[in-house]
Amino acid sequence: MKAYEWARERTGLDQIWTALMERKIPEARGWVGLLYTLGSATMMIFTVQAVTGFLLATNYVPSPDHAYDSVRYIDSQVLFGRVVRGLHHWGATFMVVFAVLHMMRVYFMGSYKYPREATWMAGVGLLLLVLGFSFTGYLLPWDQKAYWATVVGTTIAGTTPFVGAMIADILRGSDGMGPRP
Ligand code: HEM
Structure with missing residues (x-):
């Protein structure tokens, strides 16, 4: 606890936590409340992509000579390879869909306004990253x-x-x- 107190006093860590996790949002239940989960859904899919992507990388060969065969190998020989590849394939599609749906929710509810302009700008960066991952990942099966x-x-x-x-x-x-x- 002493170490935490030491770090808290010098870095303001708890303020970052408060700003990120404890900011109040308008109460919403039912179908409207569901719209507030789109960001977390995108985050969840990202976690799935990171784990399945890591697993695929253990058998994938990133070279024009072997990429295609290594993907066939994952599909037909690796234990649960087809499942992991399927999850990664659909996850990639759904991550783009959910990120865009989430952005539309933020836009139509005006959630990008003060004091969240910087969050919106960070979101634009994330969207470009998601699209970049999607574009570059599409090439990998070769x-x-x-x-x-x-x-x-x-x-x-x-x-x-x-x-x-x-x-x-x-x-x-x-x-x-x-x-x-
Ligand atoms: C990798 C993609 C993204 C992830 C994982 C993500 C995640 C999240 C999460 C978990 C929240 C809080 C809950 C919610 O409102 O749904 C949130 C809020 C927010 N996001 Fe995203 N987001 C992403 C992309 C974007 C994009 C593309 C934009 C807009 C350009 C954006 C703008 C915002 C804003 C302004 C908020 C605050 C909304 C509020 O406080 O009501 N995000 N995001």
Whole structure:
């Protein structure tokens, strides 16, 4: 307890806790109350994604030569591999859906207004991260769908005026699809 007191006095840890966890929100029950759980649902899916993603990574090989086969291997040989992959696949879709639903709830209820402007801005960052994970993760199976979806996505980004070529290069890691030369 002494260590906690020492840290609390010097870092203001409890204020961070109060700001994050104990801020009052308007009371809402029933169907409207359910809308307040969308953020936690997104958080929950993120946890599922982190755990299943970690498990998949133990058997996945991130190279154009072996990625496709390693995914087939996970599907057919690894114990519960298909289940873990299925959870990760659907989790990825639902995480985007829930993050957007949650954002719509925040928008339509005006919850982004004072004093939560910074929370909204942090949310914009999180949404970009979620979309980024979703876009990059889609390529990993390295099958036809993954390959061409990434060709299309990076080509669209490449049509941005002036900085397009640079953005496409950054997204692809080189001037074409495939490993870094
Ligand atoms: C990874 C994605 C996200 C996660 C895990 C997440 C999680 C949460 C959680 C658990 C809450 C509290 C409960 C609730 O209101 O549902 C919350 C509130 C909030 N979120 Fe998110 N969020 C995410 C994305 C976003 C996005 C995209 C925005 C908007 C651009 C946003 C803006 C806000 C705001 C303004 C609040 C405060 C609402 C209030 O106090 O009534 N969040 N978020």
